[in-house]
Amino acid sequence: MNRWSWLCPWLAIALAAAVFMLFGLTWWSALLAAFLLVCPALLLWGLFIIRQKSDEPAVHTRGMTMNWAAPFYDVYCRAVGLGQGFRGQTLQVAAIRAGEAILDVGCGTGVLTRRAGEAAGPAASAVGIDPGQDMIRVAKENAQRLGSRAAFKVAAIEQLPFENARFDVVLASLMLHHLPPDLKRQGLREVYRVLKPGGRFIVADFYRPANPLWWLVAWPFLFMPTTADNFHGTLPDYFREAGFDPVQGNGRRAGILAFWTAIKPEEKTS
Template identity: 35%
Template sequence: MQQQGDYIPAFHFHRLTPWYDRFMAGLYPEARIKGALVAQARLQPGQRLLDMGCGTATLTLLLQQAQPDAEVHGLDADAKILAIARDKALRAEAGIILDLGTAVRLPYPDGSFDRVFASLMLHHLKRNDKQRALREAFRVLKPGGELHVADFGRPHNRRMALIALLVRRFEEIADAVDGLLPAFMQEAGFRPVEETACYGTVSGTLRLYRARKPAASGDAPP
């Protein structure tokens, strides 16, 4: 797996970026997964939302459509994929805000957002950066705010286990298919961390999670 700068681009190579949306629509039940992620967040008017690692802004646009009275930000480290996202937002006449930046150094103040989303993003990061990104998500959330994650997880049947044997050879994905993402969320300070759904795909098991930043400082782990 080739690292490009301090991030891995969509499908790991910049030359594949223009076909990202087409590939995703063909390979994954993307609308179902992202729709479930949006639904579980119970969005409210006036909230500030962050799609961390937004890619082509498919989820970012869904968030804005689901709650037009929210302030929706999308952030990605890949300028090329953000250009695609901006074109999509322009065509949709959507008032989303797209920022260039990395998940491990979010360019936002503490307590900026009510909800943070990470859809098929964390598995692109090495272990230390996964942990840093989750700590950053915790930092920018308001007390009582929530993190919503869709990513690879522990296989849920024999077929998915066979697929996992192949994909886990990549260092970045191994943590996810070994089921470590919930533990990393807890280490970042989230309580509780819940799994909300599970999907089988051509690349393995995808799992959805909801994690909450404690509403009071006394509720945070030591």
């Protein structure tokens, strides 16, 4: 497990301790501390119950992984407002057309991958990749249970196991903030490589908070290498640096998430 994955639980434990030191043990301080300790409790529970050996091949990445959250990832996403509404907004930005080939990088348990494949119809192909072995195991199990044609494999964005110009659309939903700056750049170059000319890269991720209240929550992430460039607002610059043009913002969600469409230019004809 990447060391930066522990930032959230350690921050939660520190805040809970600070609450008790400042206000003592009262019913409301105990309630607040219990709320703060949900994150580390879920992490420990996830690490405990994924001890079973996965049949999926392992890949190495220096990015953060959410493999420990695989057993409860879908419930967690719904609980924090990243459920069907968020997925639907992402697909609305993607404007997927019938028959398109779709890649979902950092797919987690595959919810967005499956919905994207459904939007593209039976003639389409939808593939999800994630470096988390248990995430992919759960994604495959869910796809089989739901009768989805989406395919899943263990892989990391910085080394995509696909040929050049294979996909019409690549989706990246809340995964770029798991990568340090050099892996972001490498991963974006890989996305550019596997997209067809004129293909679309659809990104939903953290961005500069739209109001001061969010900054009170987000400021610690300015010191975390994987998330700092998100909150400094440099993601669009990374897209352009990788060769995407144009790069267009497509709205916000909850004041802290942003959506982009980045286009791989058509090949020039002489």
